[in-house]
Amino acid sequence: MKKTKLFSSLGVVSMAALALAACGKSNNDNTNEAKTASKFPTDMPKKEIKEGGTLKVALETNSPFTGIFSSELAITAYDSDVASPGNESLFDIDDDYRINDKGPATMKLDRKNNTVTITMKKGVKWSDGKQVTAKDIEFAYEIIANKATKSQRYTSQLATIKGLKEYHEGKSKTISGIEMPDGPTGLTAILHYDTLKPGMTNSGNGYIWEHAAPYHYLKDVPFKKLESSDQIRKSPLFYGPFVLSKLVRGQSATWTANKNYWRGRPKLDKIVYQVVSQESASQAIKSHKFDIADVVNAQWSQVKGTKDVKFVANIPLYYSYLGFKVGKWDGKKDKNVMNPNAKMGNKSLRQAIGYAMNTDQVYKHYTKGLSFQVPTLIPAQFGDYFDKSIKGYTYNLKKANEILDKAGYKKKGKWRVQPNGKPLKIKLMAMQGTSIQEPIVQNYLQQWHKIGLDISLVGGRLTEFNSFYDKVQHDDPSVDMFMAAWGLSSEPSPADLYKEGAPFNMTRFVTPENTKLLNEMDSQKAFNHKYRVEKFHEWQKYMFDQAYVIPMYNAYKVMAVNDKVTGYSRRPSQDSAWYKVGFVK
Structure with a gap:
């Protein structure tokens, strides 16, 4: 079972097949298909x-x-999909994503001592017949935290394990906060934290890694050569x-x-x-x-x-989104750094782009209602954490034009210019997909052209999947905004996607308010469910207003x-x- 967050792509997974919006069958057909799927x-x-x-x-x-x-x-x-027949998680879960004791390992939280104890079951063996050990649990953290592997999994959430940050920075050769009471060949690993977090009982919480790595098999491979190794x-x-x-x-x-x-x-x-x-x-x-x-x-x-x-069908924990590049990843400091002069740094510009998108029309019509617009960055499947009062960026060209006018993006001929009077050219990166991916992206370009924004594709065409993520991850300067998607973890906290220390925060936005809200929703106070729900709602309202990331659809x-x-x-x-x-x- 794969609980960690992964990239999916606009137009390449089944739910992402899109087409150009136009006149056609009535919405009743769409509703009927959605009812069929339900x-x-x-x-x-x-x-x-x-x-x-x-x-x-x-x-x-x-x-x-x-x-x-x-x-x-x-x-x-x-x-992740290709590896799934062999790649089992440490923990089994129930249908509410809560970790139980039925899987390869058990987990016990001790709030008094701020520890998480993971115990492998005897008889859980690697495919070469070797027992999975405490060292294998610990070694997975070494792979993630060692800078030589360049793992994208190292986050500020995992770094709350004592000693992980020091190991990551090369100040220590071992991770002091991972204890193996019965030695490396024992079955128990104890993780030490400053504080435990409210989501830790759920899979995908971001603070506990849910896989082990075969130390005996990989120990002689240099970390820098691990990813390319046989x-x-x-x-x-x-x-x-x-x-x-x-x-x-x-x-x-x-x-x-x-x-x-x-x-x-x-x-x-x-x-x-x-x-x-x-x-x-x-x-x-x-x-x-x-x-x-x-x-x-x-x-x-x-x-x-x-x-x-x-x-067979389900609605997965997923959303596609439009992201705006407003900074870069600082590999030396392991954090996202905002650029105060970023082209897409103006909130009004981002909001107008959102309101000019005919998202609901496109997806509902051309997938017969099997795909649908989502209003916030917390999916409805997360129950009361989802703020149903937020309606999202619904199609409204008049509002988009008004926002741009008020913000000083005046028209100079066909296109609008920046408030300082300089030309405004925006580059969108979107991924290759089915044969209808090109027309759907062209549809959005047409909508943005209607409000006077000169937006065009990076390189004049859709980008191949592997090249797309290479450019996004490495903050290619040719990219101003991009369309991508998340397969979400099963604990609702969005921290390891949007925190300052999260490599997956691909837009690179960092604000004191965002940091404050993300910290509050995972704080000790958040063990109180009502408080945590309030903070989730505050964050969704904040993200809707700031529009650094605009959610598009699920299906x-x-x-x-x-x-x-x-x-x-x-x-x-x-x-x-x-x-x-x-x-x-």
Whole structure:
């Protein structure tokens, strides 16, 4: 189960298939399709399973997957998906994302002593037969915190473990706050904090890493060479139900049953992940090329009548967004630094861009209601943490023009100029996707041109997936704003996406108010649920007003599953539980 935050991409996951807004069918059709999706089950029917068989899974992307088989180093959803048959989390969860004791390890919080004790179960073994140990738990933190690995997972939240910051800065060769009371080969690791946080009982909280790394297998690989090593790229060790047995780099991965799996032999013999382009997705489903495949929502009408297929669905913890670059990442100080003179630093400019977007029309119409606009950066799935009073940036060209006029962005001919009278040219970076990605982005450019903003694509075209994130991560000066997406963690705190010390804060915005609110929602006071909810609402209102990041849409994630498959589920407690999946007798 993957609980850590990952990049997804606009236009490359199933929910992200878009098209140009225009006249067409009535909204009643859209509503009906959304109602249909809401009635889809989250589970395949439970039936008697036969042993063996090969399950084929589609990985829908127009780019090769990078194949970094390490949770500590991987950053893309594709790598996470491909690794999922082997890459099991330390902890199992319930359907509310609360950590329980049913997984490979147990966890105990001690608020009096500010410690978290993680204990591996005896018999949880790496695929080479070695027991997973306390050192493996600790070593994962070393990989993340050692600067030589250049891991994007090191955040100010993880750095609340005592000694992790000193290790990261090279002041210490060990992490003082991770205790192994029975020694490195024991089963227990105790994490020491200054204070515990209210979200720590939930998976994805950002303060506790939920994976281990095989120290005995990786210890001789220099940290700086770890990401490119064969141990990570070709022959990774996992303690999950399957072992990577064959890899066609960037294209396919074949997983075979792990004979050392602690829960017993999985039902399937093999799981094969195979890359297929988004354009080919619907045809692949109709021709039964795969046993499990994402439905591209814009192609729903093409596949909905397919025989011998069952559709399962859920609304994932996800949102796409428009981000504005207002600073850079300082690698020496491990923090985001705002540029006071950033082109996109004016709040009015960002707000106007948001109001000029016809987001709801585009997604609802062209995915038949299977995709929908989201108003805030906290999804509705988080219950009362979601502030339903915020309506988001709804389409309003008049308001957009008024905001720009008032802020001094006057028109000089066709285009508006900056308040200082200088020309204003804005570069948008958007990612390649399905064949309809180009027209959807052109649609947004047209909307912005209507309010006099000279916005065009970086390089004059959509950007390839891997190049896109390389430019975003490294703050390429050619990028003023960008469209991307998050797969969210299952604890609602947004701190490790938007804090000053968060590498994933890709817009690089840092303000005292943002820091204050993020600290308050994860403070000791926030153990009081009512207080924490209030702070979440304050933060959402603040982010809506500041518009450094404008949320765009979420969607039903619909999967087409061979009706002879059983044990497959989209419920949080069962997601990626590959050991339960098999074919019907």
